[in-house]
Amino acid sequence: MPFVPAENPKCPACGKSVYAAEERVAGGYKFHKMCFKCSMCSKFLDSTNCTEHEKELYCRQCHGRKYGPKGYGFGGGAGCLSMDAGEHLT
Numbered sequence: 638m639p640f641v642p643a644e645n646p647k648c649p650a651c652g653k654s655v656y657a658a659e660e661r662v663a664g665g666y667k668f669h670k671m672c673f674k675c676s677m678c679s680k681f682l683d684s685t686n687c688t689e690h691e692k693e694l695y696c697r698q699c700h701g702r703k704y705g706p707k708g709y710g711f712g713g714g715a716g717c718l719s720m721d722a723g724e725h726l727t
Contacts, residue, residue, distance in 0.1 A: 648666075648667065649668065649693075650694070653669070655668065660674040663689045663694060664689030664692075666689065666713050669690070673704045675694060676694060676695055676699070677695060678699055682694060688700040
């Protein structure tokens with residue numbers, strides 16, 4: 638019987654195999670320790686500030702900025718309105 642190596646899960650961030658000694662889990666996906674950082678600000682994450690969205694990791698602040706509620710009612714009136722449409726977040 639030929640030798641068949643064990644199939645290791647692939648890191649969604651870099652596409653390489655993730656071994657048990659270096660894995661971090663978020664949203665059912667396994668990431669390398671060095672790949673476990675925010676997709677927008679590159680801040681290293683841990684289990685308390687990590688949010689996963691479609692195989693991408695975000696810190697809570699960046700996730701709220703990109704996918705959180707927008708528009709009137711979430712800022713508190715005319716003093717908080719801005720012309721920023723969020724193009725830099727896509």
